[in-house]
Structure formats: C-alpha cells, structure tokens
Amino acid sequence: MGSVELKNVTKIFPPKTVAINNVNLKVHDGEFFILLGPSGCGKTTTLRIIAGLEKPTKGRVYIDNEDVTDLPPRKRDIAMVFQTWALYPHMKVYDNIAFPLKLRKVAKDEIDRRVKEVAKMLQIETLLDRYPRQLSGGQQQRVALARALVRKPKVWLLDEPLSNLDAILRVQMRAELKRLQKELKITAIYVTHDQVEAMSMGDRVAVLNAGRVLQVGAPNEVYNKPNTLFVASFIGSPPMNFMRVALKNEGGNYALVAEGVSIPLPTELGKIIEEKASDVNDLILGVRPEHLELSTAEDSNIRGEVYVIEPLGSETILNIKVGDNIIKARLLKETTLSIGSKVFLKVSTNSIHVFDPSTERALF
Amino acid sequence: MERNVLAYVLVYLFLAVVFAFFVGPLLWLFLSAFDPNASPVFEIPSHFTLDNFKKLLVPVGNVIPLQWILNSLIISLSAATIATLVSVISAYVFARYTFKGQGAMLTTFVILRLVPPIVIALPIMMLYNWWGLINTYLGAILVIAALITPFALLIAESFFRSLPVEYEEAAMVDGCSRLGAFMRVTLHLAIPGITTIWLLSFVTAWSQFVIPLMILKNPALMPASVGLSYFFGEYGRVDYGRLSAFSLLFSLPVIIIFLSIQKYLRKGIAGLVSR
Ligand SMILES: Nc1ncnc2c1ncn2[C@@H]1O[C@H](COP(=O)(O)OP(=O)(O)OP(=O)(O)O)[C@@H](O)[C@H]1O
Ligand SMILES: [Mg+2]
Numbered sequence: 001m002g003s004v005e006l007k008n009v010t011k012i013f014p015p016k017t018v019a020i021n022n023v024n025l026k027v028h029d030g031e032f033f034i035l036l037g038p039s040g041c042g043k044t045t046t047l048r049i050i051a052g053l054e055k056p057t058k059g060r061v062y063i064d065n066e067d068v069t070d071l072p073p074r075k076r077d078i079a080m081v082f083q084t085w086a087l088y089p090h091m092k093v094y095d096n097i098a099f100p101l102k103l104r105k106v107a108k109d110e111i112d113r114r115v116k117e118v119a120k121m122l123q124i125e126t127l128l129d130r131y132p133r134q135l136s137g138g139q140q141q142r143v144a145l146a147r148a149l150v151r152k153p154k155v156w157l158l159d160e161p162l163s164n165l166d167a168i169l170r171v172q173m174r175a176e177l178k179r180l181q182k183e184l185k186i187t188a189i190y191v192t193h194d195q196v197e198a199m200s201m202g203d204r205v206a207v208l209n210a211g212r213v214l215q216v217g218a219p220n221e222v223y224n225k226p227n228t229l230f231v232a233s234f235i236g237s238p239p240m241n242f243m244r245v246a247l248k249n250e251g252g253n254y255a256l257v258a259e260g261v262s263i264p265l266p267t268e269l270g271k272i273i274e275e276k277a278s279d280v281n282d283l284i285l286g287v288r289p290e291h292l293e294l295s296t297a298e299d300s301n302i303r304g305e306v307y308v309i310e311p312l313g314s315e316t317i318l319n320i321k322v323g324d325n326i327i328k329a330r331l332l333k334e335t336t337l338s339i340g341s342k343v344f345l346k347v348s349t350n351s352i353h354v355f356d357p358s359t360e361r362a363l364f
Numbered sequence: 365m366e367r368n369v370l371a372y373v374l375v376y377l378f379l380a381v382v383f384a385f386f387v388g389p390l391l392w393l394f395l396s397a398f399d400p401n402a403s404p405v406f407e408i409p410s411h412f413t414l415d416n417f418k419k420l421l422v423p424v425g426n427v428i429p430l431q432w433i434l435n436s437l438i439i440s441l442s443a444a445t446i447a448t449l450v451s452v453i454s455a456y457v458f459a460r461y462t463f464k465g466q467g468a469m470l471t472t473f474v475i476l477r478l479v480p481p482i483v484i485a486l487p488i489m490m491l492y493n494w495w496g497l498i499n500t501y502l503g504a505i506l507v508i509a510a511l512i513t514p515f516a517l518l519i520a521e522s523f524f525r526s527l528p529v530e531y532e533e534a535a536m537v538d539g540c541s542r543l544g545a546f547m548r549v550t551l552h553l554a555i556p557g558i559t560t561i562w563l564l565s566f567v568t569a570w571s572q573f574v575i576p577l578m579i580l581k582n583p584a585l586m587p588a589s590v591g592l593s594y595f596f597g598e599y600g601r602v603d604y605g606r607l608s609a610f611s612l613l614f615s616l617p618v619i620i621i622f623l624s625i626q627k628y629l630r631k632g633i634a635g636l637v638s639r
Contacts, residue, residue, distance in 0.1 A: 053533050073536045080537045086530040090552040103539035147538070 002064060002077075002154030002187035003029045004050055009059030011045050019045040021211040023059070027155075027204075030185040032178065036198040037208030038234070043191040044083055046208075047157045050189065051080050063154060079151045083159040083191075085144040087132035093119075094128040097146045104151075118146045121176055123169075137164045142173070149180065156181070156188045162197070174201055195235050199223065207231045229360040232286050232353055238317060240286045240353070241327035247273050247280040256285055256354070259323030263301040265349060269364065276363045277356050283363075286353035289317065292329035292345045300344035302327075306337050320345070397612045402605035416609035424594050427583045429606075432591030433613055435580075436570060438501055439587050443508040444565035447516050450509070452558055455520030456546065460529070470521070473514040481511055482574055489578060497579070504579045504587075508572050512565045519564070523557035524550075559625050567618055588614045 004027040011019045020042040027033040035043045048054040050061060052073040061069045068076050079100065087096050094115060101111045119125040122142040132140055141164045148156055161177075162170045178201055181188050192198055198205050199219040206216045207230070215227045226232035232240050245258040247270065254270025256263045263285075265273075274280055292302070304322035311334065318329045320343055329345060337343060354363045388406075396402035397416055399409035420429045458466065488507055489498070497503030531553065535545035551558075573589045580586050583594070592614065595607045 051537055053537070072541070073533075074539045074541060078537065080534075082530055082534060084528075084530055086528070086534040088531055088534070088549055088552075090549075099535075100538035103544075147534075 003027060003062075004033075004155055004187065004189065005062040005065075006046070006050070007060045007062070009046075009049060009056045009061065011042075011049060011054060012057045018211050020049075020208075023211075023213050025206060025213060025216065027187060027189060029187055032181055032188045032190065032201060032203045034198040034202035034205040035189065035191045035208060036193065036195060036202075036205050036234070038193055041208040042211040043193075043208060044159055047080065047159055047189065047191055050155070051078055051157055052076050077154045078157055079148040079153045079155075080157040081144045081148045081159055081161040085132075085140050087140055087143055087147075089132055092129050092131055093124065093135070093143050096132065096143055097128075097150050100147065100151050114150050115146075118150045121180070122146050122149075122173070138166065138169065141165065145173075145177075149177075152184060152186060154187065156186055158188060158190045160191055160193070163192075163194075177201070196237065199235070207234060209234075225362070226286075226353065227362050229284065229286075229355050229362075232355070232362070236288055236290075238289050238328045238330065240288050241292075241325070242355075243285045243287075243322065243325050243327065244357075245283050245285040245354075247277065247283060249274065249280075256283070256352075258285075260304050261285070261302050261322060263347065263349065263352065269349065272364050273354055278358045282357055284355040284357050286355060287327070287347050288351065289328040289330040291347050291351040292327075293347075294329075294331065294335075295344050295346035297344050300346050302345040302347060304343060304345075306339050306341050306343055309335065309337070309339065318343070393608050393611055393615075396604055396608035399605055399608075402603075402608055404604060416605035417613075419603070419606045420610055420613070424591075425583055427586075427591075429591060429594075429610055430613075431584065432586055432588040433610075433617075435501075435585060435591075436587035436589065436614070437617065439504050439508065439576070440566050440569035440572075442501075442505045443512065443569040444562055446505065446509040447512040447565045447569075448558060448562040451513050451516035451520045451561065452554070455517050456524055456550070458517075458521045459524035460532075470518070473517055477514040477518070485574065485578055488575075492579065499580060499582050499585060501585065504576050504585075507575050507579065508569050511572075511575070512568050515568070516561050516565050519561055520557065523554065523561075527553055527557075563621060563625060566621060570618055 004025070006023050006025045009023045010021055013019055023042075023046065025046075035046060037043055045054060049056050050063075052061075052068065052071060052075075056069065059069075060067055063076055063078070087093075088099065091099065097115045097118065098111050101114065106114075115128070116125060119128060122145060124139060124142050124146065127135060127139060127143070132143065135143065141161065145158070145161045148158065148161075158177075162173050165173060174197065177188075190201065202219055204217060205219055205222050207214045207222060209230050215222055215231045217225075222231055223235055226235060226240075229242075233242070243258055243261060245256040245261055245263075247265075248255050248257050249270065252267060254265040254267060254274075256265060273283070277283060287302075297303075302322055304320040304327070306318060307321045307326055308319035310317040310319070314332070316331045316333070316335050318331060318335065318337070319326050320329060355361065356363055392406050395407075395409060398412040398414070399407075400411070400413045400415055401409070402416070422428070458470065492498050492503055497506070527550065531549045532542075532545045535549045536542065540548060571589060572587070576587050577590050580590065583591070588610070592607075592610065595610065596602055
C-alpha cells in the first residue's frame, strides 16, 4: 500500500524563492502519477519533500495516510532516482544497485538474484563491475534507475529517469518501467517535462507551473479539457493555436469572430461564455493543430493562406496565415497546396477552447 | 620571437635562483651528514661515512639523540590524529547544518589561528602546572593539537562543502541514518581531503618548537626540534657531521609520509582548489 498526499505544502528557500506554493495532491495507491511542468516549476522540490530530503515550510506530507512530515527518508520506505543520479563514486555498479538491499540485510544470494534481474531489464548487466565514472550518461542513468527499482518500497520517486537515453532506448525503457510498475503495483511518482512521456505513461498527470498545481487528471482529460491557457499550451505537439476573438450575439445566434475566423456556436455554449467572460470582445480561442481539417469554402469556419509547408513523412504541418496570426494545422495526407494559396479550414465546435485573457482560465 | 627567448631565459634564471636557494642548504645538509670532517664550508666530502649516524646512538647528557626523533614521532602522530579527528567531525557539522552563530564561530577559529602561540603560552603554563601536565607527552600533545585544530577545521569545512551533498542524500533514501550515510559514503569520498588535513597537521606538529620547549623540560621527553639545540655544545663547539645526520633524520619522516600518501594528497588539494 502506498498512497501519497500533500496538504497545503509550501516550500520557500531562503531568502524568498517560493519553489512550491500551497500544493495539494493526492496520489492513489498503485498509481502511475506524473508531475509535468517546465524547468524550474518545482517538480524536483516536490519529490524531495515527499522523500524527506527537504522540510516543507508549511503543510503536511502523508504516506499511507500516516503523517510523515517529520520522519527521516529511511523511515518513509521510498526509493528515488535523483535527477543528477548521485551514484556512489566509490562503489562499482553492482554495489551501487545492491546498496539499499545490503542495508536491509537481505540475504546475499537474494541480493545477487535481484541485482542481476533488474540489470538485465535495464540492459546494463555487462557493466556491473565498472565504476560509475567509467559509464556514459545514459548508462549511469539506468544504474540510478536500477538502484531504485531493485527495491519494492511503498513509493518510487523518479526524477526524469529517462532523460539521458537515446530515443529508441527511451521508448523501450518506458514500456519496461510501466510494465514493472503495473506488475508490482508499486505507486510511482514520475517527474518529466516531456509531455509525450507524460501522456503515454501516466495514469494521472499533474501539470505544474511556477510552483503551483494547475490541473490534475487523466492524460486525455488534461488534453481534452485544459483548465488554463498554460496547460493548453504545454500539452500537445505541435502546441495549441491561439487567436484573439470576440463573441458576437445576433439575435441569439452566437459566433466567435475575428479576421478570417467565424465559428458559429451552439446557443448554450454562447450563453456560458457570455455569462462567464469578463469581456466578450476580448477572448482567446484555442484550437489544436490536429483538430483542423481542410474543407470547402462554404463549410469552413477559418480561412487564410498557406505560409509554410512542413512535410514530415507520415503527416504534414501546414502553417497558415489567418489575420495577423500564423496557425498550424496537422494533416495526415500529403497536400497539393502551395505557398500563398487560399486555404479553407474547419474545426468542430466540440474541439475548440475559449479562454478569458484576464484570468487565463478556460471558460468551459 | 626574440622577446620570447629572453622571457624564457629570465624565467629559467629565476627558477634556478629559487631552486638554489631551497636546494643549496639541503644539499649541504646531505653531504655533511656523510662527511667525516664536516665543517660550515660547502665541500664535497673526501669519502662517505656513516660515522655521523652512529654518533647519534651515543648519549648527549644522558639521552640518546634518537630518542628525540622517537619523541617527535609520538607527539606529532598523536597531535595530528587528534586534530584531524576533531576537525573532521566538527567541520562536517559546520558544513551540513546551519545554526545560529555559525559564521561567528568560524571567524573565532580564524582569529584563534592568527594568534601567535607564544601569546597563549603563559596561561597554558599556569593551567598545566595546576593539572600536572608539565613534562608529560599528553600535555604537549594536547596543546599542539589545539593549536592545529582551527586551521585543520577551516580546510576540512571547505572540503566537505565541496563534496556534493547528494551522495549522502541518496544513502539516506536508500536506508541509512545520517550517521550511517556519513560513515558509508561521505567518509569514503573524503579520504583524500582527510589525508591532506592529517598530513598538514603532522607537518605543523613536527616543526613545533616554542610549545614543547616550555612544556617539556625533561630532555628525555623533548622532541627533535628542541633536542636539536643540544648539539650546539658549550663554548660554541659544534659537531657539524652529527648535527647534519640528526637533521637529515629529522626531515626524513615528513618526506616519507608525504611520498607514501602523495596519491591522496594530490586529489585532496585538487578537491580544495576546485571549490
Ligand atoms: N536549494 C535551493 N535553494 C534555493 N532555491 C532553490 C533550491 N532548489 C531549488 N530552488 C529553486 O526552486 C525552484 C524550483 O526548483 P526545482 O528544482 O524543483 O525545479 P524543477 O521543476 O525540478 O526544474 P527542472 O525541470 O529544471 O529540474 C527553482 O526556481 C529553483 O531555482
Ligand atoms: Mg528538477
């Protein structure tokens, strides 16, 4: 069992760096939980507070519903991969991995079996009698991961554990890690700033920015219903397109309009926006590149002209000039369009997002 | 081009002068130690002999000179070890914890270090009289250790600060207590630094003069640095051969220790510099 809960946790580094600001999180037992956010948003600090390496300035930490805020790391039954790996320089790879087991007085042959098992999974079994300094960055990172995975603690805390691997190995290791986690049902809190990793691995994702948790939810939830401009722009690749629009109401017929944009809205939606927006004439429309499709002139609700074409093999990214904005559309076919030609696009009202620029929050 | 050559010549000339300045006296010492007719004049001996060393086994007063070297070893090894232990443990606390008055305490140590030993000699003598530590090894060892400790502490503190704290944190996550993490991880990584500190302490202790001169009045307990003065006999007659042989033996332990832990030392100094 290993649920983790942070209640109103704030960490201030003297004199006044607010690393995390009133964070509330509940990670369920056996969950693969992702902390996602840009550099410096407080991901590592959050993990270190859960590990007990950093005392929160305010708030409490619970593991398994037990208040562990004042317990040292060794009494919390956690294992951690450090962002900087922190492999013991004076120990060989084998001893690095075996260290946590030795401390727990596990029998020698059991240690040997488990070290070799985890080394095999991470493809480092040939490196066991080297010193950390004799390894490449990616190899060292896998040793650090092995040292955490060799134990079966209540919680694994993984700080960007795959960041240094090449693309192929990374995809392999993601799958291995996820499989192992599901098999052993050990709660994992996984830090990354790679949104693809977050979407593909997490049961739930918490998106952080500037020390605050902006949104927590399943990957498809944060993708489909981002609650803030930040979450909307951070998740998805290429990122969501944003355009300034106004809400027009002509006798109960609502539409979002701007130069090159005219999207009729269902009445209820129009009403919600009208009610919640601080200024209906200044709204931000968000549309994901993958939700734009080519259409005929009369079906279209966005029109512009082709600015740049990026063919990527299986797909094509069209850069389109709409009014003063350049927006991206992701097409799954090759296109016959050429630069400068007129282009008609259509987006379903189910896949649009509207934000209030003054609060940066989604309006529905 | 020409200026370059000139610069080289000047640099080498300078190095040669420095070298002569340091090596000249040592060379004289070395030669006269094996010279049957050593004199203050620099000369190549007519033949080499070990007689001067044999004379060190003949008592001066009623103490065999070799005893002084032994005394030096006893005092310096103990003082250096005590100073190293004390400074490493307290430096670790200084480097890893923050507490009130930390800066003030470190400053105090620096000032302690700057005070010339002779200044505290009188109070120490009075205390020692009281405690009965005059004329004991222990007395000399304690004062010398106390003199070295502030300096050793400053070096140790900067060394621990330069060691990444993450290894220790990893050990604590892996299941160590703080003390366990220190013993199993930090101490291993600190070996070069600790060796450096011990060596510097030893060398400082080895060349102490004033303190042992005051505390150890009994010739049988004197260290070599003090015993050396006994060779300047009455009426200014000096046996230069014997003096040189003794001086050579006096320098030997420091050189041997340095060479045997040079490997660690270089790492240690590199560690100190990389900070
Ligand atoms: N020991 C410290 N002392 C002072 N400030 C710190 C300390 N550790 C972190 N910070 C600050 O706290 C904030 C959060 O840092 P943190 O390391 O948690 O970010 P992160 O999300 O892990 O970033 P990255 O993706 O770059 O690893 C940053 O502004 C950082 O400068
Ligand atoms: Mg980090």
